[in-house]
Amino acid sequence: MKSRDRLRIAMQKSGRLTEPAQELLARCGLKFRQSRDKLFCFGEGEPVDLLLVRDDDIPGLIAEGVCDLGIVGRNVLREFQLSQPEPGEGLAELRSLGFGRCRLSIAVPHEDGYDGPAQLDGRAIATSYPGLLGEWLRSHGVAARVVYLAGSVEIAPRLGTADAICDLVSSGATLVANQLREAAVVIESEAVLAGRRDLPADERGEIAELLLRRLDGVIQVRD
Numbered sequence: 001m002k003s004r005d006r007l008r009i010a011m012q013k014s015g016r017l018t019e020p021a022q023e024l025l026a027r028c029g030l031k032f033r034q035s036r037d038k039l040f041c042f043g044e045g046e047p048v049d050l051l052l053v054r055d056d057d058i059p060g061l062i063a064e065g066v067c068d069l070g071i072v073g074r075n076v077l078r079e080f081q082l083s084q085p086e087p088g089e090g091l092a093e094l095r096s097l098g099f100g101r102c103r104l105s106i107a108v109p110h111e112d113g114y115d116g117p118a119q120l121d122g123r124a125i126a127t128s129y130p131g132l133l134g135e136w137l138r139s140h141g142v143a144a145r146v147v148y149l150a151g152s153v154e155i156a157p158r159l160g161t162a163d164a165i166c167d168l169v170s171s172g173a174t175l176v177a178n179q180l181r182e183a184a185v186v187i188e189s190e191a192v193l194a195g196r197r198d199l200p201a202d203e204r205g206e207i208a209e210l211l212l213r214r215l216d217g218v219i220q221v222r223d
């Protein structure tokens with residue numbers, strides 16, 4: 001791959017993390033000129049550019065070296081790591097960013113009640129996060145069938161495609177609207193800065209170090 005002398009950060013093009021991520025980078029002193037197709041933003045001043053993509057693509061772009069850093073939900077980063085042959089290698093969570101807070105939770109039909117993980121034994125659970133759910137099920141000794149759904153997970157129990165779900169929750173209103181109750185938290189999530197475990201050993205590494213120091217300053221002031 002051709003080497004780059006500018007740092008490239010991937011972030012969500014349009015979604016929950018877009019505005020707070022833009023705000024955070026601005027507070028780190030970064031300014032960008034948006035290109036006409038709005039996928040690539042050229043950094044003015046600092047040698048740092050932005051790539052605006054779907055959040056699900058961010059870990060892969062970093063792993064492949066297309067981008068150096070990314071702002072993405074811990075849920076998406078961890079799910080990607082678990083899909084890799086060596087989950088402990090490759091990508092790392094460099095900083096937690098304090099926005100986009102939510103949790104990945106297992107929820108069951110309201111009328112079922114919940115008296116512990118054993119209740120899920122032999123059941124079908126719908127999720128877009130098979131890696132994270134699988135890890136939770138193993139660690140709790142539960143043998144359940146994981147049904148992968150890319151979206152609209154919350155309607156699976158009513159459709160009869162699953163007995164329970166494992167999905168992101170923030171206010172809980174979506175669960176209530178679908179007559180579901182939160183039963184167990186699989187992971188607590190928020191936006192994180194993701195990067196390869198070892199930063200590039202060239203100028204990009206130095207720019208990344210500088211950015212991390214600024215980020216720590218901004219996070220400290222905010223906390």
Ligand code: PRT
Nearest residue numbers: 015016054055056073100101102168169170171172173174
């Ligand atoms: O297009 P692209 O693929 O980039 O966007 P997306 O639709 O996959 O992502 P988006 O913008 O919905 O979420 C991006 C990230 O925000 C997620 O990966 C999480 O890290 C984080 N986040 C924080 C959430 C929520 N809160 C959240 N509430 N992601 C999704 N939700 C969903 C939740 O699953 C429920 O269906 O929003 C709905 C409302 O939640 P309640 O509990 O408030 O009703």
Ligand code: ZN
Nearest residue numbers: 054055056057
């Ligand atoms: Zn997505």
